[in-house]
Amino acid sequence: MKRLIIFPVLILFCSYPARAQEAISVIDQTIADIFEQYAAESEETVDYDSFYEDLIQCSENPINLNKATRNDLEQLPFLTDVQIENILAYVYQSGPMHTVFELQLIDGFDMTDIRRMLPFIFTGEGGDPHKHIYWRDLLKYGKNELYFRLDKGLETKEGYQFTPEEDVNTPETTSTGYQGNEMYHSVKYRFHYKDRIQVGISAEKDAGEQFWGSDHKGYDFYSFHAQFNDIGRFKKIVAGDFRANFGQGLVLHNAFGIGKTSYVLNVTTRNSGLTKYSSMNENNFFRGAGFTFQTGKFNLSAFYSNKMIDGDTLNGTFPTILKTGYHRTPQELKTKNTVNEQIIGGNATYTNMNLQAGLTLVHTSLDNKLAPDKSVYNYFYFSGDRQSTGGIFYRLRCLKLNFFGETAMTGHAAMATVNGCYFNPVSKVSLVILHRYYSPEYDTFYASSFSETSRINNETGLYIGTVVHPFRKWKFAAYADSYRFPWPKYGIDAPSIGKDYLFQADYSAKRNISMFWRFKFQEKQTNVSNAGAVMALVVPIQKTSLKYNLTYSFGNFSFKNVLEGNLSHRSGSAWTYGITACQDVSFSLKSFPLKLDVRYQFFDAVEYENRFYSYEKDVLYAFSIPMYYGLGSRYYLNLRYEMTKNLSFWFKLAQTVYADDRESMGTGNEAISGNRKTDVRLLVKWEF
């Protein structure tokens, strides 16, 4: 018996040096699985930084399964709620695990799931989370990291063609070009002590923004964050830039919002509470301070935020909150930090073995009035300078059913509700059903929950998902979603409906060979392009796609092949198609600390509806999911070199070449002459 325990444990610990590499590999694959699909559906830029950093942090401070709480396990996005519940129930009923491979005894886990978790978990007695922190421990065991990153496009964009210095006769105030040079650069400093203390400073300048000139001096964006966990009676204290995520996200959720992906059972947001914000994204965070206080089975959180946001203000009003974070042109600089936003909020959550319930309240106040230019689609959008929102959420476990939901309401009595149930009748099958209703009048600042679009507003729908393990090494996942927009939306001038479904079959032939087939169908409605129409007319637009993905590794080499095709059809128009094929090769030397990733990709997407998104490996903390349409190819080379134990370099060179006789790419200031676009990235990391 002892050997049965000791042997796997030894394997686990002997493999520890490889865990960091495996963690990055798992994170890369998770990002590819989730964000590739999310980028295709979302209208907004996804913030990967925080997601990636949280997982890296988790791999450096693995979770002890025997002491983990629900919040701890929710840090792993590839775990479903059912899996989390089953782990907690297993430890509660059967006592502490001796080895992570006991996960095989828990319903809902197969070897693929367990291998994916390995870099982030362990089993053991664990330390005292409330142990006092001494300064000497901070100095001795604290980790410092400094990052510097530089990006540049080799082709000159239109926005850089004439700078004020070059054309002395052009008044600065009328120039529409970029005020700064073509380089993006950023610097980040991080300090962390285990999972108790995390502090950091970031500064960033986007390409085109002025670094040192007449309009601006220094970086365009600065961020500071500090998070302290388990300090005295406080479960968490945050200061600087932070996020707040409670319940199902109908009131507050400014982390990554879940959508429809091949992780079909992951439909609920994670109730992670207050967390540090360390991303370079210049929006979607709070700036101030907050805390979470635990008393018995209650967690009480409160926070205050006061920050400036961008808006084109005029006479005390502004039409929309600008979220790009770009301040490159005089017009964009005029809108920088023009509106003051104050937010005060709180949450009370009760948790016991089978029930979690909570209440969230938030009040937002602006010093200028938000007044959108009214049209049909935004008739009900929020306008004013203050808003209050409150919501009640719950999680209830009953027999094999896990119910969840949240209902929220604004001060104007506009309602949104999401409710669902997870269901694991036998170990081979897991099911989820989710219903959502977001009234057209419900429009809040920081809500993010399960929805077809990125806005929690004007939508009602029913989603059903299932995962089946019919045979060894096989997994089937499928979802079906039927939804309706009861009021017009942007680009759809009438109430509309839509549906989509996905079926994916995963086959893990061996530990080093795996593949999946993914079929997806979606049908939405869109405006007919008919300027003479008296009444709004919408027609269905359908897209069907099929993707095959094969990954395999031998020795120092690993390979990935992707083949994807789609067909798109707008009512009254002909079918159009898209095809893409891609070959990835990765190579890491054992005797020399160098890792190489190379890709060649071909694409042919006839129309914009046939476009593809494809996740690419990149320098650390940089994320590429570029969009392709047209005819052409893309290739890149990504290098990682660890010069010493403390100093690492990343370098990426990528180029897209179009073969459809185009003479320029992009529009406005982003336009480039010719048919090529080349990007170079460099990142240096120093640990001390």
Added chain:
Amino acid sequence: MKKIISIISLIILCRSLQSQISTIIPSSNSIASTSVSDTRNWTAFNNPAMIGYPDKPELGILIENRYLLPELSTKGIQFDYPTEYINTGISFSYFGYSLYHEMLIGLGFARNFSDKFAMGVQFNYYTAFFSASNSYRGAILPQIGLSVFLSSDFSIGFSTFNPFQTNIKTEYVVKRLPSIFSAGTACFFSHDFVWRTQLDKEVSSNYRFATGFEYQLVQSVMIKLGTYNSGYLVPCLGAGFNTGLFRLDLNCEMHPLLGLNTLAAIKYRFGR
């Protein structure tokens, strides 16, 4: 090149899954109407082979309400009487309201061959009221069904309604009666949990594909979840309650455009 052609062919095949089923045939007690392979629960005018499975007499009534409009509701009654050699089923269904209505009466016979397979045949008489001639007109429609257990955990079902495409002709109109072919599977992950799929094809409509799960939560309570595609994707949710003698089934379907369909069915099983 072959791969591209295969992809495109598969996509086009999968794209054409849409259908409608006649309103005179009530939706079944099975979730998402996946009744062609449901050996535990016979519904009137669904697969007649399922008449062969009950071992005690059963009497059932069913009410289906479409889109909350009473005028579009279907009511049905059924009775199954097993004997040593053959089981007999009688069914009646009424759709519509006073100004327009249709009725269907059926007499079915089926036999279960040692739980390996079952075959059934049903003779239906369809009648409808035609206001132009102020009279009822009818026709006889056969129905055939088959159910086969390929293993103890997996079965397939097949049935056809009006395979000869009989229509009703009057002086003024020709009323086309539905001719439906159905095939489906049932996979028992455990005694309490089953997953069913079904493909229906009405001769002059597109395909309908349905799938559903039914799980016996506790001895007397069952929950059901499913969906089907008939031009629109329709999710379905249901529950079943079983007291041994009585069985109650409640199913709901949410059509994204037209609204809620509900079905309630109650069966009484004679004897213990």
